[in-house]
Amino acid sequence: MRTFTFRSQKVAYYYFAASVLLFLLQIIFGLATVSQYVWPSLALNWMPFNVSRSIHINLLIFWMFLAIMGATYYILIEEAGKELFSTKIAMFQLIIFCAAGVGAIVSYFFHYYDGQGLEYVEAAPVFDWMIVVAALLWLYNILKTLHKAPKKSPINMLLLITTIGTILMYLPGMPYFRNFVVQDYLRWWVIHYWVEATWEMYETLFIGYLIIKLFKVPKERMYRWFYIEFFLILASGILGMGHHYFWIGTPHYWTWVGSIFSVFEAIPPVAMMIDGLIYARKAKTRANNLPALYWLIGGTIGSFIGLTILGGSITWFSVNYWMHGTEVTAAHGHMAFFSAFAAIFIAFIYYSLEQRKGEENFKDTITDKQRWAWAFWLMNIGMIMMVLAMVVLGLMQISISRVAGQGYIAAQVHEIGWFAVWFVTGFVFFAGVLFYAYDFFVAMKMKE
Amino acid sequence: MELPKDAKRAKGWLIWTSVVMIAVFLGLTFQSYFYVVKKEPKVTNAVAAGNRVFHDNNCMDCHTILGDGSYYAADLTKVISKRGQGFVRAVLKDPPKITRDLWPGKYKRVMPNLHLTNQNINDLIAFLTWIGELDTNGWPPGSKVLSSKGKAKPVQEGTTSPISLIKKLNCGACHTIQTEGLNTAGVIGPNLSNESARKRGVAWLVKQIGNPAAIPDSEVAKGYEGKQMLMPAFKNQLTTDQLKSLATFINNLKEEK
Structure with missing residues (x-):
């Protein structure tokens, strides 16, 4: 008994299913990576640290990108008021994208980087091109669907702009440069302009969409909010890029540009959290979809911690001088990716599952079974504990190796206990992911 | 697509701010590019x-x-x-x-x-x-x-105090040196706590510290052959006086029983 209007919205669930599987795999490789801090050189010859870590961070991008593509299609069709231009193209795009992902992961085991062994953009050019093809198919499908759509929707325009921005910002990571500084300068375009601009814009759109749906807020009232959020994100984020250019051989004025605009970058997540909480309080009708509600509110609070608190506290250049290149940045990265993106995507996926199965069905088989609550609390508690361990590790690293001047590894020897904490709490998080994945496939298998 | 008035105003801010920010960023990017290419060392x-x-x-x-x-x-x-x-x-x-x-x-x-x-x-x-x-x-x-x-450049101009030099140069990361004022436990290089027993002499130690790669394997402490390559040459980081004071200090190290 599906309640969504258009048949072709179904295509989104294939993307979500792939994203859930890759999420699971990402965490397995995350555990394999952190285990090497506790038992170093455990798998030195077939999976050294750089291989498992590359896979961990690449799968992160792949599964989140899949969730974004699925959610984009889902909203786009509904807002355009017509079926998708071509579900075949959408499926083909999914296959190419997954093939690129799996191919890249396998290639790391054979140390095939083809001059691209750079953190976050490790995939060799051949996989880069496959991803570009998939992205262009996506864009083509979106444009064709929007063409002569019966409804003109501001939300769709914002989705389109965000998608174009995301695809454009993938390109600077692809070419090879002789000069490492130039390469690193452009590598940050991909990372920063995804997570601190275009992906944050997707996050805004999905949060806004969920607020409209869960709290029955009139759409027109959210338009202003979308534009203000986008304004805040771009006004601070474009020059906030400077915080990656403090120490890489670029001109010194970046310390001031980056520091000042990074302070403003702390604002959009705060606005999202406050708005989410206000709408949740004010809602005329009680939100039925508890899993989506929890992940939505949890996500906005978490992004406040991850982006504003953890990110904001390491970004001023004189502080960053000590924090740069330590596990403190890893703490910020983990908390921010989990809350700002993972949690919001999971909220969206729970919402879409309810639409697929109907409210009654969803309540009986998902909401009342409480597996989602286990997933929510295990993942959140696991993540917060991991992040605390990383903060402690980073501060130990700074004090032992940077202030006291002992060697890098000499400092790490004192930290093994905290690596063990990270490893164990990683399993808490993993248990949550298992609950979530199980929930997802139960809901998918359920009769419509 | 009729937007409410306030949304329209926000849209205007969004568009104009983005255009200005992108223009400024691209301008700084060009400036940075020429700085990196011209002012930083050349890429051979x-x-x-x-x-x-x-x-x-x-x-x-x-x-x-x-x-x-x-x-x-x-x-x-x-x-x-x-x-x-x-x-x-x-x-x-x-x-x-x-x-x-x-x-x-x-x-x-x-x-x-x-x-x-x-x-x-x-x-x-x-x-x-x-x-x-x-x-x-x-x-x-x-x-x-x-x-x-x-x-x-010289690590600490003026100072010839061997203990502060050893701390500054972080010799303890590789060498064990147990004596008054020092308590290091490195194991990459030979233990220096009882160096006087090896009877090297100040001149030999000056050479060893200044340019370790010049020491032939036959002269290296037993079990450390080939490892002199691991030690950095310190001759450019130390003045002659500092080098001499350091060598003298190490030459006199004697384990107290």
Whole structure:
């Protein structure tokens, strides 16, 4: 008994299913990576640290990108008021994208980087091109669907702009440069302009969409909010890029540009959290979809911690001088990716599952079974504990190796206990992911 | 698509601010590009080749470089000025063998064998030297002590106190030195706590500290043959007086029973 209007919205669930599987795999490789801090050189010859870590961070991008593509299609069709231009193209795009992902992961085991062994953009050019093809198919499908759509929707325009921005910002990571500084300068375009601009814009759109749906807020009232959020994100984020250019051989004025605009970058997540909480309080009708509600509110609070608190506290250049290149940045990265993106995507996926199965069905088989609550609390508690361990590790690293001047590894020897904490709490998080994945496939298998 | 009035105003802000910000960012990017190409050290063919080797082996997902990358192994920004070329060369030739012995205790983070050719290693060293010469705004912390823009300079002008020199140069990272005022436990190089028993003499120690690679294997302490390559040459970081004072101090070290 599906309640969504258009048949072709179904295509989104294939993307979500792939994203859930890759999420699971990402965490397995995350555990394999952190285990090497506790038992170093455990798998030195077939999976050294750089291989498992590359896979961990690449799968992160792949599964989140899949969730974004699925959610984009889902909203786009509904807002355009017509079926998708071509579900075949959408499926083909999914296959190419997954093939690129799996191919890249396998290639790391054979140390095939083809001059691209750079953190976050490790995939060799051949996989880069496959991803570009998939992205262009996506864009083509979106444009064709929007063409002569019966409804003109501001939300769709914002989705389109965000998608174009995301695809454009993938390109600077692809070419090879002789000069490492130039390469690193452009590598940050991909990372920063995804997570601190275009992906944050997707996050805004999905949060806004969920607020409209869960709290029955009139759409027109959210338009202003979308534009203000986008304004805040771009006004601070474009020059906030400077915080990656403090120490890489670029001109010194970046310390001031980056520091000042990074302070403003702390604002959009705060606005999202406050708005989410206000709408949740004010809602005329009680939100039925508890899993989506929890992940939505949890996500906005978490992004406040991850982006504003953890990110904001390491970004001023004189502080960053000590924090740069330590596990403190890893703490910020983990908390921010989990809350700002993972949690919001999971909220969206729970919402879409309810639409697929109907409210009654969803309540009986998902909401009342409480597996989602286990997933929510295990993942959140696991993540917060991991992040605390990383903060402690980073501060130990700074004090032992940077202030006291002992060697890098000499400092790490004192930290093994905290690596063990990270490893164990990683399993808490993993248990949550298992609950979530199980929930997802139960809901998918359920009769419509 | 009729927007409410306030949304329209916000849309106007969004568009104009984005245009201005993008224009400013692109302007700064052009300026930065010419700065990097003109003011920073030149990228020679060897440096470019080393850059390629660096990327082909995905060094960045264990090490950090310029602070970017992964946090499993040491930052490579100043590795050449800190450790010396000989050390880097020895590690790259046989990473597992050398890194297994680098630290005391059972906890061994071993670097995998990358099977690099001599050419690869030369290029990588050229690349890492180039990285070390970049003007990184004083990062990493402590790097100013060892070098400024990659050029070694006396560690502590004026001071000839051997104990403070040993602390500054971080000799204890590799050597065990147990004496009054020092308590280090490095195991890469020979234990120096009872150096007087080896009867080296000040002149020999000046040579050893200044340029270790010049010491033939036959003169190296037993069991450490070949490892003199791991020790950085300190002659450019120390004045003659400092070198002499350090050698004299080490020559006189005697274990107290």
